[in-house]
Amino acid sequence: MAINWFPGHMHKARKEIKKVMPQMDLIIEVLDARIPFSSENPLVPALRGDTPLIKVLNKRDLADPEVTGQWQTWLEKERGVRAVTLTHNQRNEAMDILKLAEDMTPHHDRQKSALRVMILGIPNVGKSTLINTLAGRPAAKTGNEPAVTRAQQAIKLPHNILLYDTPGFLWPKLSPEACGYRLAITGAIRSAVLDFEDVALFEADFLLAAYPELVKARYGFEELPRDGLALMDGIATKRRFFSRGGVPDLHKVSEVLLNEFRAGTLGRISLETPAMVEREQREAEEA
Ligand code: GDP
Numbered sequence: 001m002a003i004n005w006f007p008g009h010m011h012k013a014r015k016e017i018k019k020v021m022p023q024m025d026l027i028i029e030v031l032d033a034r035i036p037f038s039s040e041n042p043l044v045p046a047l048r049g050d051t052p053l054i055k056v057l058n059k060r061d062l063a064d065p066e067v068t069g070q071w072q073t074w075l076e077k078e079r080g081v082r083a084v085t086l087t088h089n090q091r092n093e094a095m096d097i098l099k100l101a102e103d104m105t106p107h108h109d110r111q112k113s114a115l116r117v118m119i120l121g122i123p124n125v126g127k128s129t130l131i132n133t134l135a136g137r138p139a140a141k142t143g144n145e146p147a148v149t150r151a152q153q154a155i156k157l158p159h160n161i162l163l164y165d166t167p168g169f170l171w172p173k174l175s176p177e178a179c180g181y182r183l184a185i186t187g188a189i190r191s192a193v194l195d196f197e198d199v200a201l202f203e204a205d206f207l208l209a210a211y212p213e214l215v216k217a218r219y220g221f222e223e224l225p226r227d228g229l230a231l232m233d234g235i236a237t238k239r240r241f242f243s244r245g246g247v248p249d250l251h252k253v254s255e256v257l258l259n260e261f262r263a264g265t266l267g268r269i270s271l272e273t274p275a276m277v278e279r280e281q282r283e284a285e286e287a
Contacts, residue, residue: 013170022049024118025052025116026105026116027044027120028101028117029054029121030119030120030127032059033059033068033071033270034062035179041121042171044120054081054083054104056086056097057072059087059088059126067270071083084100091133094130098134098158101161114162115162116162119163119164122188124187127165127166134163172188178202180194186262187262199254201232203228203258207231207266211266212224232253
């Protein structure tokens with residue numbers, strides 16, 4: 001399903017979040033652990049003020065554990081926010097987030113009033129899955145329906161916590177350009193915003209540079225192809241993906257690369273590290 005990048009959607013979400021944010025005691029921002037920077041919503045820093053924030057690096061099962069550790073440290077040290085990791089079907093760990101929320105709001109008297117927690121996240125990070133885990137019932141609709149605007153709903157949780165789902169649709173960062181590509185690789189952006197084969201080529205180049213051994217093992221190369229395009233050609237040859245006339249079918253190769261990444265078939269891979277995004281930000285500032 002294509003995401004509709006209507007400015008109207010964005011404007012509405014900003015307005016509604018701005019309206020409800022001052023009533024919130026704490027924010028839970030769900031991120032994709034494979035792209036903790038690219039999957040941030042650009043509105044959060046601007047609208048949060050002093051409200052305590054927990055970043056949940058979700059889909060930990062798909063991310064490179066070492067890099068996830070780097071992100072946790074970086075977020076806590078550089079950004080001064082709490083960062084926890086999570087994977088679905090871990091209800092105890094999810095409930096620990098609520099305990100952390102209580103610890104981070106020591107002055108809130110929950111005998112008097114409920115702790116109001118807002119949960120937000122760009123599409124596909126696993127926000128609805130987490131809401132359902134916390135609620136212990138299907139309270140939020142899962143699956144890819146990013147453009148659907150849900151009515152504001154509060155969900156009652158244990159310990160007198162009220163969980164507010166974000167009103168409207170939160171769009172992701174689309175710059176620097178690399179963020180857009182990484183979002184597309186994970187499946188967070190599905191539309192024609194970026195060319196499918198360009199996205200796969202970005203992935204191929206990245207995999208060769210960062211996870212050469214996984215590439216070798218998965219696609220059966222003894223020697224590493226020299227670049228992403230050579231990798232894609234190599235996969236076409238090995239799997240006999242040819243179009244009429246014997247031309248390598250790069251669309252088919254792209255499908256394989258993207259689907260296998262998303263399913264975790266290639267192994268546990270993170271698409272960005274703190275060092276990478278710091279370098280990209282410096283380069284963007286200098287440009
Ligand atoms: P939302 O758009 O952020 O509300 O995301 P959903 O909760 O609908 O989840 C998007 C997709 O990611 C679904 O297919 C989920 O089953 C899947 N998902 C959610 N959490 C995890 C996780 O921790 N690990 C993995 N591997 N998949 C997850």
